[in-house]
Amino acid sequence: MTAIVEVDAVCRHFQRGGERIVALDAVSFRIDQPSVTAIAGPSGSGKSTLLAMLARFDQPDSGTVSVGGERLDRIAEAQLDQYRNRRLGFVFQQFNLVPSLTAQENVELALAMHKLPAAERRRRAAAALEQVEMGHRLHHAPAELSGGQQQRVAIARALVNQPSLVIADEPTGNLDGKTAQQLLELIARLQHEMATTFVIATHDQRVMDMAQRVIHLADGRLAA
Ligand SMILES: Nc1ncnc2c1ncn2[C@@H]1O[C@H](COP(=O)(O)OP(=O)(O)O)[C@@H](O)[C@H]1O
Ligand SMILES: [Mg+2]
Numbered sequence: 001m002t003a004i005v006e007v008d009a010v011c012r013h014f015q016r017g018g019e020r021i022v023a024l025d026a027v028s029f030r031i032d033q034p035s036v037t038a039i040a041g042p043s044g045s046g047k048s049t050l051l052a053m054l055a056r057f058d059q060p061d062s063g064t065v066s067v068g069g070e071r072l073d074r075i076a077e078a079q080l081d082q083y084r085n086r087r088l089g090f091v092f093q094q095f096n097l098v099p100s101l102t103a104q105e106n107v108e109l110a111l112a113m114h115k116l117p118a119a120e121r122r123r124r125a126a127a128a129l130e131q132v133e134m135g136h137r138l139h140h141a142p143a144e145l146s147g148g149q150q151q152r153v154a155i156a157r158a159l160v161n162q163p164s165l166v167i168a169d170e171p172t173g174n175l176d177g178k179t180a181q182q183l184l185e186l187i188a189r190l191q192h193e194m195a196t197t198f199v200i201a202t203h204d205q206r207v208m209d210m211a212q213r214v215i216h217l218a219d220g221r222l223a224a
Helices: 045-052 077-087 104-110 118-131 147-159 177-194 204-209
Strands: 005-016 019-033 036-040 063-066 089-091 165-169 197-204 213-218 220-222
Touching: 019 045, 019 063, 019 220, 036 045, 036 177, 036 204, 045 063, 045 165, 045 197, 063 204, 077 089, 089 147, 104 118, 104 147, 104 220, 118 147, 147 165, 147 177, 177 197, 177 204, 197 204
Parallel strands: 036 197, 036 213, 089 165, 165 197
Antiparallel strands: 005 019, 005 063, 213 220
16 A cells, blocks of 8 residues: 655754754654644654655655655656645645735635636635635735634645645644634544645644644654
8 A cells, every 4th residue: 555655764964063963863654544643742853854854845864755655855856846736735833824915815826836727726715715714814914814814724725736745834833722723623624524634743732632643753763
């Protein structure tokens, strides 16, 4: 069976001044079923470094990463944008919406790679925003939305291309408890409806509680 994600003996170190920092130390795991998988661990444990590998923003010193059966180190530079845009969705702690664009325009940006007529792009963006219960805020700018609403827009943007994998880095980190809980319920529903896989880096216990699977990292190593 082709794994959705396969991480095999991945090592990554950074040099800071004279210091050698081991960010990931022989990390291996597979994700076989569409799911919400949490990558849990304290600050500095290697979570963001691991997510960067899945998007091929960064590459291991040794070891391999495959997504959907494809070895990421074998993707040519010219194909990387296509890999990220069509196969992945991204959600960040800071939402990362373009401030000068409306909610709908922010979601449309993720469709820019497809040669779609403008009306179809708008329609798909509106449908994605409906899915996250933001259909009543299509024309609002990010500054006119609450944090929880901005994160919903970011989720619509991440999902509009129907990616097989959504990578989220501390998505609840800037939300209050109740808003975080609502966002997690939304993610659980969307994961189920779209049969996509979310990999969420977090130190939020609520995320670990809702995830089907929790992979613990400590000092760059898998921990029990
Ligand atoms: N570009 C970098 N240069 C130097 N050190 C880095 C760099 N990126 C991450 N690190 C270090 O690698 C370790 C893991 O970082 P990170 O993956 O960001 O952890 P987390 O996301 O779990 O907080 C930390 O010690 C961090 O300081
Ligand atoms: Mg991090």
